[in-house]
Amino acid sequence: MxxxxxxxxxxxxxxxxxxxxxxxxxxxxxxxxxxxxxxxxxxxxxxxxxxxxxxxxxxxxxxxxxxxxxxxxxxxxxxxxxxxxxxxxxxxxxxxxxxxxxxxxxxxxxxxxxxxxxxxxxxxxxxxxxxxxxxxxxxxxxxxxxxxxxxxxxxxxxxxxxxxxxxxxxxxxIMIDSFELLREKIETDTTRQSLGLDHAAYGIVTLHRPSNVDNPQTLQMLVNELIAVSERVPLVFPVHPRTRGRLVAAGLLAELECHAAVTLLEPLGYIQFMNLVVGASVVITDSGGIQEETTYLGIPCLTLRENTERPITVTHGTNRLLRPSQLRTAVDTLPSTPRVDAVPPQFxxxxxxxxxxxxxxxxxxxxxxxxx
Missing domain, CATH: 3.40.50.2000 (Glycogen Phosphorylase B;)
Known part of the structure; x- marks a missing residue:
């Protein structure tokens, strides 16, 4: 050849x-x-x-x-x-x-x-x-x-x-290949430890979609929900540049910054981000790929979207689709029992x-x- x-x-x-x-x-x-x-x-x-x-x-x-x-x-x-x-x-x-x-x-x-x-x-x-x-x-x-x-x-x-x-x-x-390619580095990374989260329950937040961050009223509702959720489980929020700009423009960044249970971070590399994900009790997101990784890892995922192009993460995984107004209720109803080993979809x-x-x-x- x-x-x-x-x-x-x-x-x-x-x-x-x-x-x-x-x-x-x-x-x-x-x-x-x-x-x-x-x-x-x-x-x-x-x-x-x-x-x-x-x-x-x-x-x-x-x-x-x-x-x-x-x-x-x-x-x-x-x-x-x-x-x-x-x-x-x-x-x-x-x-x-x-x-x-x-x-x-x-x-x-x-x-x-x-x-x-x-x-x-x-x-x-x-x-x-x-x-x-x-x-x-x-x-x-x-x-x-x-x-x-x-x-x-x-x-x-x-x-x-x-x-x-x-x-x-x-x-x-292919996203599972990516995770497995770096699994050892992810597991030995110290990001979780540096934030004092090694033995703590916490959630991860990622938000960037226009439907969630571009409208100031929707963004205000989300900020309110995240603050309420943080009183139940502390949240770590690596802030996408687009989202940070919208939060600043709406005068909402300071609301999150003043809550001790919400930790705002700059965007993270994949290893650092996944080190946080593998130890999380819940992931709150509007992204796509993280729906797959949480399904693979057996971690509850709350996706703030009306639909998903990855329905297998809902039917065979740990993902749930929510409106922003449903967030704190969904967190309150998360299973309290330890998660079992995930059975990922075929291939x-x-x-x-x-x-x-x-x-x-x-x-x-x-x-x-x-x-x-």
Missing amino acids: STVTVDLIAAARPNFMKVAPLYHALIREPWCNVRLVHTGQHYDKNMSDTFFTDFNLPKPHLHLNVGSGTHAEQTAGVMLAYEKVCLEAPPDRIIVVGDVNSTMACTLVGVKLGIHVAHLEAGLRSRDRSMPEEINRLVTDSIADMLWTPSPDADENLKAEGVPESRIEFVGN WDGHTADRVVQSLRRLVAEGGASTS
């Missing part, structure tokens, strides 16, 4: 975690030349560069330096920059992950240039088109050549949309990257290096 150049696209915090296990699996393959492409969609050090260090990733081979902006500005910026790369030095294959603007943008570039594109974490659906991520998922999955799915419900979603089964392959959840086993490599090797052998 001749050498195949594969571009791995990373753009935002969850992407870095998802490409890391696959990068390390691919570089062991003699037929594969991997290029790590950082679009620069997130550029805050704690939200991007730290993850390359945590996961022992090299400096990106290509950095598009797109930066922030509106959805249109980011999408257009990534398309213009990545098309230039692909015209000057085209890869044979492109692998995109997740559901950020860069995922859709690089898929569009690749497909239009006749380059094989595979989407890792395909088929997830929230059925809520007001979420920008849902649009990115729909567009990406409708045109990508290969769709690697994390769960059986994702396969069913794609089939219902008319996607041929030949383009769908169930490989499992949430730390070997998804290996299955992806096997799939890619087979695709290359069957279909050549490119569709161009």
Whole structure:
């Protein structure tokens, strides 16, 4: 088999975690030349560069330096920059992950240039088109050549949309690979100890979605609920830059700062964050990936959203969907008995990257290096 150049696209915090296990699996393959492409969609050090260090990733081979902006500005910026790369030095294959603007943008570039594109974490659906991520998922999955799915419900979603089964392959959840890749470092990290939480009950909070933080009235309700919850269980809140800006603008940051039972932190690296998660009694979030990790670990997760693109975390896991006004009641009704060992969904086993490599090797052998 001749050498195949594969571009791995990373753009935002969850992407870095998802490409890391696959990068390390691919570089062991003699037929594969991997290029790590950082679009620069997130550029805050704690939200991007730290993850390359945590996961022992090299400096990106290509950095598009797109930066922030509106959805249109980011999408257009990534398309213009990545098309230039692909015209000057085209890869044979492109692998995109997740559901950020860069995922859709690089898929569009690749497909239009006749380059094989595979989407890792395909088929997830929230059925809520007001979420920008849902649009990115729909567009990406409708045109990508290969769709690697994390769960059986994702396969069913794609089939219902008319996607041929030949383009769908169930490989499992790459986020679990990421956790297992760093499990030893997570367990020996001292973040929990430094905060005096080694033998304490506490909850973790992560919030950033516009539906929760952009409206001052909703944000005020959330702050009130978090303060009330902190009287039941102390809370640790690594504050996303977007959320911090909204809290400051609404005059609410000081309300949280003055409560001793609420500990506000800057954004954390993956190792430090997961060190807190593995010891937590509950996670309060509006994010996506943490719904999966808590399901894998058997930790109660309260997700402040009306829907989730990861329903398996509700039907087979520890996740519950809530409105902000339901938060303190939900905390009050958490089980008081110790959690039992989790039984994760199928293929949430730390070997998804290996299955992806096997799939890619087979695709290359069957279909050549490119569709161009």
